[in-house]
Amino acid sequence: DMTVGFSQIGSESGWRAAETTLTKQQAEERGIDLKFADAQQKQENQIKAVRSFIAQGVDAILLAPVVATGWDQVLGEAKDAEIPVVLLDRTVDAPDDLYLTAVTSDLVHEGNVAGQWLVDAVGDKQCNVVELQGTTGSSPAIDRKKGFEEAISGHDNVKIVRSQTGDFTRTKGKEVMESFLKAENGGKDICALYAHNDDMAVGAIQAIKEAGLKPGSDILVVSIDAVPDIFQAMANGEANATVELTPNMAGPAFDALEKYKADGTMPPKWIQTESKLYTQKDDPMKVYEEKKNLGY
Amino acid sequence: MSDEPLLSARAITKSFLGMKALDRVDFTLHAGEVHALLGENGAGKSTLIKVLTGAYRRDGGEIRLDGRPIDPKDVTDAQELGIGTVYQEVNLLPNLTVAENLFLGREPRRFGLVDARAMNRRSREILREYGLGIDPSALLASFSVAVRQIVAIARAVDLSGKVLILDEPTASLDAAEVDTLFEIVRSLRDRGLGIVFITHFFDQVFRIADRVTVLRNGQLVGTRPIDALKRIDLVSMMLGRELSEEESHRAPSAEGEGGAPLVRFTNYGKRGHVEPFDLTIRRGEVVGVAGLLGSGRTETAELLFGIEQPDSGTAELDGEKLTLASPRQAIAHGFGFCPEDRKLDGIVDDLSVRENIVLALQARQGWAKPLPRAEQEAIADRYIQALDIRTTDREKPVKFLSGGNQQKVILARWLATNPRFLILDEPTRGIDVGAHAEIIRLIEKLCAEGMSLLVISSELEELVVYSNRVLVLSDRRHIAELSGEAVTTSAVMKAIAAHDPEEAAA
Amino acid sequence: MTQRLLPGLARLAPQLVALAVILALCAAISPGFFDVSVQNGRLYGSIIDVLNRGAPVALLAIGMTLVIATKGIDLSVGAVMAITGAVAAAMITSGYGIVLTLAGALGVGVLCGLWNGALVAVLAIQPIIATLILMVAGRGIAQLITEGVILTFNDPTLIFFGSGHIFGVPMPILLWIMLGALVVLVVRTSALGMLIEAVGTNRRASMLAGVGTTFLLFSVYAASGLCAGVAGIIAAADIRGADANNAGLWLELDAILAVVIGGTSLLGGRFSIIGSLIGAMIIQSVNTGILLSGFPPEFNLIIKAAIIVVILVVQSPSSREAMAFFTRKREPATEPRKERAVS
Amino acid sequence: MIGSRYFPLATTFVIFLLAYALCYLQFPNMLSTRVVGNLLTDNAFLGIAAVGMTFVIISGGIDLSIGSVIAFSGVFLAVSMGDWGVPPVLAFALLLAIATGFGAVMGAMIHYLAMPAFIVTLAGMFFARGMAFLISTQSVPISQPIYTAMQGIYWKMPGGGRLTFIGMVMVAVFIVGIVIAQRTRFGRYVYALGGNRQSAELMGVPVASTTIGIYALSSFLAGLSGIVFSLYTSAGYSLAAVGVELDAIAAVVIGGTLLTGGSGFVAGTFLGILIMGLIQTYIVFDGTLSSWWTKIVIGLLLFAFIALQRGLVWLSERRGGVPRGAAA
Ligand SMILES: Nc1ncnc2c1ncn2[C@@H]1O[C@H](COP(=O)(O)OP(=O)(O)OP(=O)(O)O)[C@@H](O)[C@H]1O
Ligand SMILES: Nc1ncnc2c1ncn2[C@@H]1O[C@H](COP(=O)(O)OP(=O)(O)OP(=O)(O)O)[C@@H](O)[C@H]1O
């Protein structure tokens, strides 16, 4: 059987915890011995971990890179040691012969789906959007912003009036939303909220309610990730749409690895996961029940 | 002595927070003289020194060296001008080695790098002149206050091309060390240096000084040649009044000796600190402790006060077994301890005079029972007056007091707890004549009221005046105990000498 | 009492001035800044947000002030917030009553403080490192409790501590003001304050004077743990869930900053809890001001750094001297840098 | 008594060897040249920054800005070489000059404004990362021939381990650091300042220039560390190296330097770095710890090392009877 090293970014969010849980589950089901290394959000720790995996002589490495750049060298070392590397949930800026495949969603596309939904939802109405960005400088923040902006460009009735970082957290999401509401005439001038992840949206929803407005109707709420809590909000009519980022990246990754190990089948360089849109029509409570126990 | 002064200061003025510490003070120093700078605690001696050497910027006045005006911006400037200084508190760096302290800022270098070997070699040579056979590559922290003071002096002497300034350098030196120091000072004087010397010991002034300058309350009282000066005149210059009790001698009182035992230590000791000893202290008795540097006096006190734990022996108070696991416990039993190193172990420098005085009392009462503010103020005022602590007000942070006044504040802290057994380690260090007499009188009064005292002092004259008994220590061992009529300076010297003839001969 | 209060306020003048200037800037950026209305029976407005959002840092700053006064520092408070929030969420969701939950969470906070106290007072580990241990491990412990997810709860009483209000005043505001007042009262009417200052100024001398230094060190770290506990509960209640990953993240730095801005020296000794609370409000005003300004988030850090520098420069002893110099021409009372040389 | 000064250093070394032996017993692979090479390479940037931190801490200060300076350096290099077309060597020189100047300004503020280092460098931390954001929020790859060339310099040890260029740079920085600390006047001044600022001033130590020099040195090394980090990752990223200052402080303290200032050794910091690296390597080799247990175990091991060290020092103090004042 196989020993696989998994270098995870950290445990900064529920989504990430779910990804870790699912990876462990998948490994167990397949009888894979998984070596797990948590990098505490630091690229240097991930590089260290990958090097240690190489030194230990694992059979394959899963890497969820914290940032796209800076992997050439260590991936080169893995290649020299003939250890296949599979990238999870984000790709890297490196020649693609340095890794076996990348199992990721398309972050820009996610933003695009969210933006598209909003454009469709408001039709021709004038709509001022406030945006809760992810951590300044992180790739999901940059790409989800880009995708969303692409989707609304050309629709002059929809425009972003305020945009601040909420650090991907509920607390900051709530705090920033509070100030958005004050700055925009008590929220009366805001038509929609776009949050780079669900956690910030959940925080912002509370802020909207405390300001005496109705999230979901007075202010539309669209966000990304599809964590269980947002489905509860959708079921209550307080959130409108979310774009799923599946935490099960490891399944396809292990499939590819097993095939490769068995007979050398090269998988495609990019295995894209679906960016599924959920709205209030999709029976949110049912999805919530399904997702509840996935380790989010 | 040439006519042109080596160093002259004119109309020096310096104030702190509106209070004038120096008020148009003039001062001249000739080449080849030892000039004693005298004055009560807080008179402004240290401040004058600091102004002269650039440690403080002056508010007004003019300083000339060799007739040229100088304006040292910091101590480095003064050092470059050839002025070496030992400031009042031992101002060396315990975390550096002895050699590094001696050569800080002017290390011998080879190929641009510090040459530690040469530095240690030269340090050893320098220190040998002071009779100090210590390893210069050891950390200064591993030596006692006295040793540090000698190192500080050696550094300043080595730095001083023209002027050497010593601010109370002898406070914790014993007689032999003082002799060595004076020999060096004399030879420097003969080489043409000007030496400024601050002390509270009159004997030393008359032994070594050529002229004296007296300050009082930040003002110049006068400068006189020593030959034409009587001791009593000097005292009145300093105090601005006559001091009658200054020479008060006291025959050890009989009641003290006869009092019932208060504390008894049997076979008390700690390996590596003090060898086991027996000691009984009676009510109303003053026990003096004499010995050379590093003989283990302070360490004895630390054992008695529970700072260090003994590894042998027992202690009894009023016939009952007693454990002294911490100063806190000792204090609970009515002990008190004025430490030798007031800066490190004594004052709490940011707190006010009042808070420093009530600290031990409050600590003993516990945090939940605060002394009412009015009571604190009353206590503080009482001791400020009783000990003549010079401060503009009781809420002044104690760090702004002069050295001697800080010492009195610590004494007041312990007196305020009304202790049964008080240990004083060098209580008169840095205290002026007036206060000195005051403190000795106080000691006597306290014993008369039944308090027992253990006093450590390097001044044998002083010690024999008030002690009923004197313990003599050497090499961390209690080697002799003198009592009654036998308590005399020469007997104490002999006792020390009996153990270590070489040192006592000096 | 009043005689002593007035000079106290005078000492806080620079902090108050800084706060006033920042608030004025905020009002210039966002015209409705000082408007307060009532929304759902609850006071509502930007200025209320400052008081409300500043609660965690204000609470942490209370304990931190005491710790810093003893010449210590407590880097673990952010992690302790995460732990106590997690404990509260875990207990309330597994059916313990609100009373037990609160007691449990606060108890854990105090326990964390005692652990820090033990390392500092008994093992004599340097405070920064001693508390760094819990800073690193504590978040792990919190995540262990929540298993890395946001543990949501719906208990209305617990939520009340985050978003409830009494007479329209949000609970967090009441809590930090009350806890602050309580601690000031305890510390200043007992001898604790003076003894803490003594220990922080000269620990050895205090020990020799019979001050129970060990007890005091344990107390201040425990107090810091308790304050972090309250802050943790508020943070969790605010978002109705314990976010072990992010609750209190980097707040220890803000709390330390608040204490320093408030005029308490990192070298220990004299302290002012009221000053620290004002410091916390200054920091929060800056944060809220930045959010209201509409600048892109890339500028946040630069603005914050610039404001900190300006505040500190204005407060630094040297520039106070310089100002005194310019206002009272030619009467240089003291030489600042040299004064320090003897202190 | 003679050795007491070096005792903490010796203790740390013994602890490191013991810990390594324990790791080896559990995972024989730990004693390969690969692991040893990785310890040097992976910790190169941290080590270089920690040398600067050692000076700062010995002088009684602290520098919280180094992580941000590292991030700024990376972004500056990437953008200046990539977008602005600055030649690499010039970019390096420019960066080191900027970093040094930045440190000097912080040092000057600390000295002349009498502000605590903690706060000044905290503002510096915000500022440097803020500047990095302003230059670029995205991670910018660096593709310069000189980078490839430097990355290609290594000595392949028997057993497959590599002693890389950046590993060697770190070792060199440590050696220079030791010489500066122990054998130069500046080094003595740093210790003097940490021992007692006022005494140092009264003994003629140029306090202002020394303080400025210390923080300039620290930022210079942080800049150098940034260069090394950019070599390590071939990129500049404004979110890189968050919290490195805490790692550096921990390494310095584990290496036996007192945060109160005045005592410690640059060589000790090297041991501290190795110990921290060892902890991480061990955790990865183990591979069974969840995210949270990773944090808890790091904390516990940190505690174990420090407690062990304290215990040994305490024992020796009891035995040797280090006199009072020694701890001051
Ligand atoms: N930094 C300071 N700030 C405020 N006041 C000060 C400061 N330094 C000294 N003083 C005050 O200046 C006066 C003179 O002090 P100074 O230290 O010069 O006295 P001194 O003659 O050396 O006394 P002693 O014999 O006790 O050492 C004292 O009243 C003291 O309180
Ligand atoms: N001349 C010396 N040479 C070497 N070491 C010394 C010398 N004098 C003192 N020491 C060291 O200083 C330590 C302090 O001893 P201790 O303080 O008990 O002595 P003391 O009798 O109180 O002297 P002091 O008058 O200096 O306070 C001793 O353990 C000793 O190691």
Ligand SMILES: [Mg+2]
């Ligand atoms: Mg003096």
Ligand SMILES: [Mg+2]
């Ligand atoms: Mg002594």
